[in-house]
Amino acid sequence: MIDITPETPDQHAAAIEALYDRTFGPGHFAKTAERLREGNASLPDITRVAVSEGELIGVCRVWPIFVGIDRVPAVFIGPVAVSPDFQGQRLGLTITGEALEAATKAGWGAAIIIGSVRYFSELGFTPVPVDRFVFPGPQDMSRVMVRDLAGDASALSGRLSAI
Numbered sequence: 001m002i003d004i005t006p007e008t009p010d011q012h013a014a015a016i017e018a019l020y021d022r023t024f025g026p027g028h029f030a031k032t033a034e035r036l037r038e039g040n041a042s043l044p045d046i047t048r049v050a051v052s053e054g055e056l057i058g059v060c061r062v063w064p065i066f067v068g069i070d071r072v073p074a075v076f077i078g079p080v081a082v083s084p085d086f087q088g089q090r091l092g093l094t095i096t097g098e099a100l101e102a103a104t105k106a107g108w109g110a111a112i113i114i115g116s117v118r119y120f121s122e123l124g125f126t127p128v129p130v131d132r133f134v135f136p137g138p139q140d141m142s143r144v145m146v147r148d149l150a151g152d153a154s155a156l157s158g159r160l161s162a163i
């Protein structure tokens, strides 16, 4: 049986980092997206983890960010990772969907994600024009997507920064 729950940092944080290292490789901290995460504090109540027989096998982390000169708050989703033994069951989509639902219930207006458009479009994410956002480093803009939550993602544009 697989349980999907919010993150309890004391219980899950180390296993989440180990899963990221295993699925993405140690180079993942070099990505521009990490500049929005380092020095930022994720949202454990909105993050979702999947646990099977006590083992953490999936995660969708969620981060608060500001967008544009008006510093509009939004959530930055990811990374999403599923343990290789449990891939192919649509678990990544399920945990990300549950995190989006939690963020909507908590009143967050919109979500931003970087990833495969083919994969995340199933959850309602749509790619943005290449000049819509400014990231804190080089970014392949064709992989940047947004989605409405409790508000309107089309209201977001400009520079992304950690809260």
Ligand SMILES: CC(C)(COP(=O)(O)OP(=O)(O)OC[C@H]1O[C@@H](n2cnc3c(N)ncnc32)[C@H](O)[C@@H]1OP(=O)(O)O)[C@@H](O)C(=O)NCCC(=O)NCCS
Binding pocket: 023, 024, 078, 079, 080, 081, 082, 083, 086, 087, 088, 089, 090, 091, 092, 093, 094, 114, 115, 116, 118, 119
């Ligand atoms: C990406 C990841 C989270 C997907 O896990 P998952 O939800 O179990 O995905 P599944 O294997 O069930 O695939 C569901 C569908 O998405 C597709 N898919 C899986 N990974 C994909 C990717 N990176 N790009 C595009 N499509 C993908 C699958 O082919 C499948 O399509 P189908 O339903 O038509 O067969 C997992 O492969 C992983 O942890 N990868 C390493 C980390 C990573 O690259 N994360 C990227 C997101 S930030």
